[in-house]
Amino acid sequence: MKKGVIWILLACLMVVTLVLASCGSSTTTSTPATNTTSNPTSTSVTTSNITTTSTTAITSTTVISTTVATTSSTGNWWDNNPTPQYGGDLTYRDNANVVNFDPYNPGYLNSAEDLWMEKIHVDNWTINPAVFNFPSNWRPQDFIQGGIAQSWEMTNPHTYVVHLRQNIYYQNISPVNGRQLVASDVVYHYNRVFGVNGNTNLSTFFSWSPFEQLVTSVTAPDKYTVVFNWKTSNVEQISETMQEIGNEQCIECPEAVAQWGNLNNWHSAIGSGPFILQDFVDGSSLTVVKNPSYWGYDERYPQNRLPYINSLKILIIQTDATALAAFRTAKIDIVDNLTNVDATNIQKTNPGMIKSSTPQATGLDVDPRYDVKPYNDIRVREALQLAIDLPTIASTYYGGTTDPTPLTLTSYYLTGWVTPFSQWPASLQAEYTYNPTQAKQLLTAAGYPNGFNTDVVADNSADLVLLQIVQSYFAAVGVKMSISTLDPTTFDGVVQGSHNFDALSYKNGGQLGLTFEPSSQVGELQTGNPNNWCNVSDPKYDAFVTQALAATSVDQVKQILLSENTYVAQQHYMISLLQPNLFNFTQPWVHGYTGQLQSVPMNGGSGACTGFYAARFWVDQNLKTASGK
Numbered sequence: 001m002k003k004g005v006i007w008i009l010l011a012c013l014m015v016v017t018l019v020l021a022s023c024g025s026s027t028t029t030s031t032p033a034t035n036t037t038s039n040p041t042s043t044s045v046t047t048s049n050i051t052t053t054s055t056t057a058i059t060s061t062t063v064i065s066t067t068v069a070t071t072s073s074t075g076n077w078w079d080n081n082p083t084p085q086y087g088g089d090l091t092y093r094d095n096a097n098v099v100n101f102d103p104y105n106p107g108y109l110n111s112a113e114d115l116w117m118e119k120i121h122v123d124n125w126t127i128n129p130a131v132f133n134f135p136s137n138w139r140p141q142d143f144i145q146g147g148i149a150q151s152w153e154m155t156n157p158h159t160y161v162v163h164l165r166q167n168i169y170y171q172n173i174s175p176v177n178g179r180q181l182v183a184s185d186v187v188y189h190y191n192r193v194f195g196v197n198g199n200t201n202l203s204t205f206f207s208w209s210p211f212e213q214l215v216t217s218v219t220a221p222d223k224y225t226v227v228f229n230w231k232t233s234n235v236e237q238i239s240e241t242m243q244e245i246g247n248e249q250c251i252e253c254p255e256a257v258a259q260w261g262n263l264n265n266w267h268s269a270i271g272s273g274p275f276i277l278q279d280f281v282d283g284s285s286l287t288v289v290k291n292p293s294y295w296g297y298d299e300r301y302p303q304n305r306l307p308y309i310n311s312l313k314i315l316i317i318q319t320d321a322t323a324l325a326a327f328r329t330a331k332i333d334i335v336d337n338l339t340n341v342d343a344t345n346i347q348k349t350n351p352g353m354i355k356s357s358t359p360q361a362t363g364l365d366v367d368p369r370y371d372v373k374p375y376n377d378i379r380v381r382e383a384l385q386l387a388i389d390l391p392t393i394a395s396t397y398y399g400g401t402t403d404p405t406p407l408t409l410t411s412y413y414l415t416g417w418v419t420p421f422s423q424w425p426a427s428l429q430a431e432y433t434y435n436p437t438q439a440k441q442l443l444t445a446a447g448y449p450n451g452f453n454t455d456v457v458a459d460n461s462a463d464l465v466l467l468q469i470v471q472s473y474f475a476a477v478g479v480k481m482s483i484s485t486l487d488p489t490t491f492d493g494v495v496q497g498s499h500n501f502d503a504l505s506y507k508n509g510g511q512l513g514l515t516f517e518p519s520s521q522v523g524e525l526q527t528g529n530p531n532n533w534c535n536v537s538d539p540k541y542d543a544f545v546t547q548a549l550a551a552t553s554v555d556q557v558k559q560i561l562l563s564e565n566t567y568v569a570q571q572h573y574m575i576s577l578l579q580p581n582l583f584n585f586t587q588p589w590v591h592g593y594t595g596q597l598q599s600v601p602m603n604g605g606s607g608a609c610t611g612f613y614a615a616r617f618w619v620d621q622n623l624k625t626a627s628g629k
Contacts, residue, residue: 077128088619096316115611127143189250363514411513547560
């Protein structure tokens, strides 16, 4: 109890200190699918950004193999790693209830289906984490390998051809009973989610996207080949769509859909993946066990059949304090998405834990309803931006662990796709530089000389201390903001699903600082996009989407997104905060996890790549036993 009171006092003191101090002063590498991975395009990847290179057109038919050269004359980079062991169990914490078991459903729903379903493409497990650690949602094409795909190719600018592995079988569960996964299953999945080949029920995930709607047909000329035909010849859009990591790419079992109508009930969980869903307790836990007939082998140790662990349990724990207590007592093996404060505390109390960090998948921002007063007035939105001292927040609240510059649509981690803040025009930089005097003048000009009262609905798993700091900054210019909270699942339905809020919203990941596929970012704030929960409707913005649809090269998409990012910054659609680094910890007996983004179900996220990575993680049983756990 005393510790809780002390923390509250410290948080409040921090809020006051920030405001008083402020008042005292006025890569992803992109390579078209025609480049073979036997001679990969050189990449430059650092821990601070993802550097971009590009080419412009498809010139010939080229088959892409499923491996990337990652060895040298001295051997493999993993040769000095401990030898993997079989057995043991892993426990992971997710702060949001798992509510989705069907890849047909919206992508914002917290999911775990790729523990038991698989995708065409996955991350390349042979890549050295020191070279690239998959820190963002967008994977460079040189770092992608085949999942259920043996190889893939673009036979012309409109056609993407996938050749399936021939040794993949569904789990031995009724009604599929262990039969082979073949091309018609992949066709069934993409017909279902893309709404093509006579299937008019376009998935709610894909219904908004103009890019996915450019798929004209998905066919199977033989048992192991799938052909995707597109209206567009934009290689960037095609490659991103086919290789993105979201759960909407998971291949379900057609017999299961035929029997139950959909896969919304966890008892219908069937796939070809490394795990079998054994148990789900709504709001409490999800448990999967090893699929004894899984086809996959460890790319680093090709003689080792996967998975290594016997089971993975996801504990749904909403509060960080409870999760950290469980981690300290070894009831949890992996905990991620921690703030720098929590990370510092873990290092003090449990110095033997293994630490890694990643940029948050999206930035933090306060999101106004663009279509309601007073937020339909750009002067009000700009005033709220000017009221916040971002550099002070970065240096004090974040302890200097995050970039202090404001955000636009695309994250600065995708170098080359967005103009750095230091290169913005001076007049635009001034609109994001702390200036409460100018903020008050803008509010007066907008008709609010004494400010106004407003409210914000917040995801209660988000950083509410930071929101209180923002609340104090707003109050200093006369805007009195009350805070109400919702649990993550309810928030997703109310805000992201139905856009049913009347003023401001705030969550773990906002609408700025996006790290996922660039082409998808182009349409993020498009009129009518369900992911556009701020209800932005701007013909000038929508024109960027039209241009992107007509683009025929990577470079054209890049130039469109650069212009769009500048326009988003000029319009102040959202109130930019920062893009913090998040910290991840594992128990010392866990091997394989190095902070890969979405390697396990991320808090409130899609849980993409869960099965792929969890199948390759392993537990040092001797060390765990010696630790008394």
